[in-house]
Structure formats: C-alpha cells, structure tokens
Amino acid sequence: SHELKTPMAIIQAHAEALSEGAFHDEVMGPKFVDALLRNSERLNTIVSSMLELAHLESGTYDLFLSMYEIEPLIENSIELFQDTDFEHSYQITIDVEKDLKAYIDVQAFSHIVHNFVENAIKYTSRKGIIRVKGKQTDDGVRVSVEDNGPGIESKYFSRIFERFFRIDKGRARDEGGTGLGLSIVRNMADAMGAQVGVCNSELGGAEFWCLFPNVH
Ligand SMILES: Nc1ncnc2c1ncn2[C@@H]1O[C@H](COP(=O)(O)OP(=O)(O)O)[C@@H](O)[C@H]1O
Ligand SMILES: [Mg+2]
Incomplete structure (x- = not known):
C-alpha cells in the first residue's frame, strides 16, 4: 500500500543523509535521527494495524461469544x-x-x-x-x-x-x-x-x- 511508502521513503532519505555526513552536523544530525524515530514508529503502527486487519479478514480470528x-x-x-x-x-x-x-x-x-x-x-x-x-x-x-x-x-x-x-x-x-x-x-x-x-x-x-x- 502507498500508505507504507511515505514513512519508508522518509526513513530511507534520512538514513542516507546521515550516512553521507549529516551525522556529524550538530544541528541536522539530531533532527534527522528524530525524523527516523518518528517515522519508524509510524510505520510500526501502520504495519501492526494492517496485520490485525488481515487476521480479521482471514476468518481465523478467534471469538468467544x-x-x-x-x-x-x-x-x-x-x-x-x-x-x-x-x-x-x-x-x-x-x-x-x-x-x-x-x-x-x-x-x-x-x-x-x-x-x-x-x-x-x-x-x-x-x-x-x-x-x-x-x-x-x-x-x-x-x-x-x-x-x-x-x-x-x-x-x-x-x-x-x-x-x-x-x-x-x-x-x-x-x-x-x-x-x-x-x-x-x-x-x-x-x-x-x-x-x-x-x-x-x-x-x-x-x-x-x-x-x-x-x-x-
Ligand atoms: N469522533 C470523531 N469526530 C470527528 N471525526 C472522527 C471521529 N472519529 C473518527 N473521525 C474521522 O474518521 C477518520 C477515520 O477514523 P479512524 O479509522 O479511527 O482513523 P484514524 O487513525 O485517523 O483515527 C478520522 O481520520 C477522522 O477524520
Ligand atoms: Mg482512530
């Protein structure tokens, strides 16, 4: 889904920038690391929800009614x-x-x-x-x-x-x-x-x- 692509692209771009030198930049370094964290958390939330939805739709979700x-x-x-x-x-x-x-x-x-x-x-x-x-x-x-x-x-x-x-x-x-x-x-x-x-x-x-x- 393209919903996953945005945070993934942001993570990729910031990780690249860090490895290409931003890591040593006093201002940009912490900013990029922060963006990495925020977007990986977001990715994590989306993926967990998608897995839960897939589980529900598979019909194997256990209910005790x-x-x-x-x-x-x-x-x-x-x-x-x-x-x-x-x-x-x-x-x-x-x-x-x-x-x-x-x-x-x-x-x-x-x-x-x-x-x-x-x-x-x-x-x-x-x-x-x-x-x-x-x-x-x-x-x-x-x-x-x-x-x-x-x-x-x-x-x-x-x-x-x-x-x-x-x-x-x-x-x-x-x-x-x-x-x-x-x-x-x-x-x-x-x-x-x-x-x-x-x-x-x-x-x-x-x-x-x-x-x-x-x-x-
Ligand atoms: N109580 C509410 N009042 C106004 N808008 C709401 C309310 N609950 C949900 N929405 C709208 O419905 C959308 C979908 O809700 P939901 O599936 O829970 O996604 P989200 O992760 O954005 O909360 C929300 O983005 C919001 O626009
Ligand atoms: Mg909600």
Whole structure:
C-alpha cells in the first residue's frame, strides 16, 4: 500500500543523509535521527494495524461469544483515558442501563469501545464532552459513543469505516492516525454479528454506535 511508502521513503532519505555526513552536523544530525524515530514508529503502527486487519479478514480470528454484562467492560476499556494528564480537558460519562447484557466477545467489544472513545477524544480538541451509552432497543443492544467535537458530514457516514479513510489527512497524521482504526472496528463488529454506524449527536459532534443483535 502507498500508505507504507511515505514513512519508508522518509526513513530511507534520512538514513542516507546521515550516512553521507549529516551525522556529524550538530544541528541536522539530531533532527534527522528524530525524523527516523518518528517515522519508524509510524510505520510500526501502520504495519501492526494492517496485520490485525488481515487476521480479521482471514476468518481465523478467534471469538468467544457469550452473554456479558457490558457496563464493567465499558468502564475497563476507558480506564486508561481517565488516568492521563489530559483529564482536565475532557469529561467522559457512562450512561448504561442497569444489568444490560449483550452477546459479545469481550476483547472485540472492548476494542470497539476503546476505539470510539479514543477517536472522540482525539477529534474533540477542547473541553470535550464524551458520553458512552448503552441501552436495550427492539433491534438489539445499542452501545454508542458521542462527543461535542466537530462532527462528521453526512456524506462521509459510510466512507469513514473504509480502510485508510480520513477526512483531514494532515490533521489525522499529526495525531498519529492511520485511518485503519474504524475498519478494524467494523470487521470486529461483523465477526460478532453486530452492526456499526455513525450519525450526528445531540451533543453537537459525532455519535458512533454498535448494535448487537438480540439472542434468544
Ligand atoms: N469522533 C470523531 N469526530 C470527528 N471525526 C472522527 C471521529 N472519529 C473518527 N473521525 C474521522 O474518521 C477518520 C477515520 O477514523 P479512524 O479509522 O479511527 O482513523 P484514524 O487513525 O485517523 O483515527 C478520522 O481520520 C477522522 O477524520
Ligand atoms: Mg482512530
């Protein structure tokens, strides 16, 4: 994929420059080494995500589906975000119906929630309000993550789950984005027989949801 070529070309160019003498340049030396590091990290992120996607698409991804209470799982998947220094700049609330259970794989479910919340934080720059909801509907158990960020234009609602799709490539790249997060999410949901989608949130930003079918 050409997504791999950019960081690879940058690594190659900087390594060459270093070996051709920049290594001894007090100013450029450290800069080039820094660029090497940043781009190899980026390459690493992309390759790991691509491998995960390939694993999912191969159909050999192991799932253990059962009925689980979801509120504790949601709490665990966002624990990490509540520990960070950024806490002052956003607020996450959880609003899940009491004792709500869904037919899920714990790891895949947690991954989806984690990813939605990570995006909500990432794309909601200041004073973020993030709400995770869970409720029983006629169609199944609906889990959603809403934010008060910039939201998503409706013309992108389905494209957003395509691999490597990002609305603002430059910005997403600065944030370390690969555009693979949501395609992994969609594949995991598929594997569980769940649906995913996005709509406008009453909070002003985006609302990403996942619907787990009722099992009887
Ligand atoms: N909560 C959100 N608010 C606004 N835009 C979002 C949100 N979540 C995802 N996006 C958009 O969807 C794109 C794809 O998301 P994702 O697959 O997770 O890739 P990335 O690695 O860029 O985060 C993002 O680049 C961003 O443009
Ligand atoms: Mg993401």
